[in-house]
Amino acid sequence: xxxxxxxxxxxxxxxxxxxxxxxxxxxxxxxxxxxxxxxxxxxxxxxxxxxxxxxxxxxxxxxxxxxxxxxxxxxxxxxxxxxxxxxxxxxxxxxxxxxxxxxxxxxxxxxxxxxxxxxxxxxxxxxxxxxxxxxxxxxxxxxxxxxxxxxxxxxxxxxxxxxxxxxxxxxxxxxxxxxxxxxxxxxxxxxxxxxxxxxxxxxxxxxxxxxxxxxxxxxxxxxxxxxxxxxxxxxxxxxxxxxxxxxxxxxxxxxxxxxxxxxxxxxxxxxxxxxxxxxxxxxxxxxxxxxxxxxxxxxxxxxxxxxxxxxxxxxxxxxxxxxxxxxxxxxxxxxxxxxxxxxxxxxxxxxxxxxxxxxxxxxxxxxxxxxxxxxxxxxxxxxxxxx
Numbered sequence: 487x488x489x490x491x492x493x494x495x496x497x498x499x500x501x502x503x504x505x506x507x508x509x510x511x512x513x514x515x516x517x518x519x520x521x522x523x524x525x526x527x528x529x530x531x532x533x534x535x536x537x538x539x540x541x542x543x544x545x546x547x548x549x550x551x552x553x554x555x556x557x558x559x560x561x562x563x564x565x566x567x568x569x570x571x572x573x574x575x576x577x578x579x580x581x582x583x584x585x586x587x588x589x590x591x592x593x594x595x596x597x598x599x600x601x602x603x604x605x606x607x608x609x610x611x612x613x614x615x616x617x618x619x620x621x622x623x624x625x626x627x628x629x630x631x632x633x634x635x636x637x638x639x640x641x642x643x644x645x646x647x648x649x650x651x652x653x654x655x656x657x658x659x660x661x662x663x664x665x666x667x668x669x670x671x672x673x674x675x676x677x678x679x680x681x682x683x684x685x686x687x688x689x690x691x692x693x694x695x696x697x698x699x700x701x702x703x704x705x706x707x708x709x710x711x712x713x714x715x716x717x718x719x720x721x722x723x724x725x726x727x728x729x730x731x732x733x734x735x736x737x738x739x740x741x742x743x744x745x746x747x748x749x750x751x752x753x754x755x756x757x758x759x760x761x762x763x764x765x766x767x768x769x770x771x772x773x774x775x776x777x778x779x780x781x782x783x784x785x786x787x788x789x790x791x792x793x794x795x796x797x798x799x800x801x802x803x804x805x806x807x808x809x810x811x812x813x814x815x816x817x818x819x820x821x822x823x824x825x826x827x828x829x830x831x832x833x834x835x836x837x838x839x840x841x842x843x844x845x846x847x848x849x850x851x852x853x854x855x856x857x858x859x860x861x862x863x864x865x866x867x868x869x870x871x872x873x
Contacts (some may be wrong), residue, residue, distance in 0.1 A: 656782060689709055749753055
């Protein structure tokens with residue numbers, strides 16, 4: 487009877503407070519919560535509460551068992567108090583995880599749960615999007631970049647690196663002569679200079695080219711053209727007209743992989759319109775390019791193998807001399823004044839080669855200043871060593 491009376495009082499108190507709660511927002515949620523609370527209270531009327539043994543409990547048994555009741559038991563402090571105005575529960579204040587006491591607390595708890603769920607969904611969505619945009623780990627990205635660098639280096643490295651050469655060649659004006667071959671290579675620019683027999687520039691009037699090459703023609707009155715191949719295996723030619731020359735000059739252009747002309751000075755074996763006038767004139771003086779192949783080799787810096795290099799004193803290292811077949815070949819950027827020479831050639835950079843007989847002393851002009859040089863024959867050096 488005591489239990490029945492208590493439950494009736496609790497229900498009555500809840501019923502009395504219902505109109506006040508009905509004025510607040512969230513009535514449906516609170517009603518659902520109240521029904522859930524009533525369901526947890528157990529049977530409240532009729533025939534007494536069932537005992538643990540299966541029979542009907544007496545009023546004394548009900549009072550003893552009430553101590554274990556989750557609502558009214560005194561052995562669970564704070565849990566046996568009725569819910570209503572002025573009542574208290576173990577967790578009050580409407581915090582997350584606490585038992586809500588009012589519709590406002592229930593609404594706040596539900597909004598907090600929705601906010602937590604929304605944040606969790608946003609975090610999961612962000613992580614999934616980040617995984618799709620950047621699926622690789624940092625170490626995998628570094629390894630991918632390193633592999634890409636190695637692959638690009640292998641693809642961009644040329645098959646071979648051609649050997650560069652600087653040469654001076656003499657063009658043949660004979661109709662039966664063989665045209666000069668200009669060797670070019672991919673990724674390299676070849677500069678071709680046209681000179682006359684005295685080493686002066688010979689202006690180009692016009693020219694026509696054929697083949698897979700990009701050729702930069704000289705400016706008006708110029709004598710230098712630049713050639714760049716468009717393919718690794720190409721063949722073509724150049725037909726050129728020079729100022730004051732009736733006969734055209736032709737050259738063959740060929741792409742190679744072994745070596746390339748970085749600079750090629752092509753000498754025309756006759757004085758041009760800008761020919762230099764000799765400082766002094768001797769009988770039989772010749773300024774010839776090409777008829778003495780030994781002179782061209784000395785001008786290139788590659789004298790014949792059997793030529794013997796001589797010792798020269800009184801000048802710097804720019805001047806050198808070789809002896810071959812009883813003739814002396816003097817290579818110098820200075821101008822030879824004495825003795826007279828038989829032939830001479832000049833390159834585009836101002837280097838001169840003079841062919842003369844044996845001469846122990848030569849006089850040179852260094853920008854107007856006279857220089858005296860001594861050429862020591864090889865036998866004199868041998869005698870000095872013997873003594």
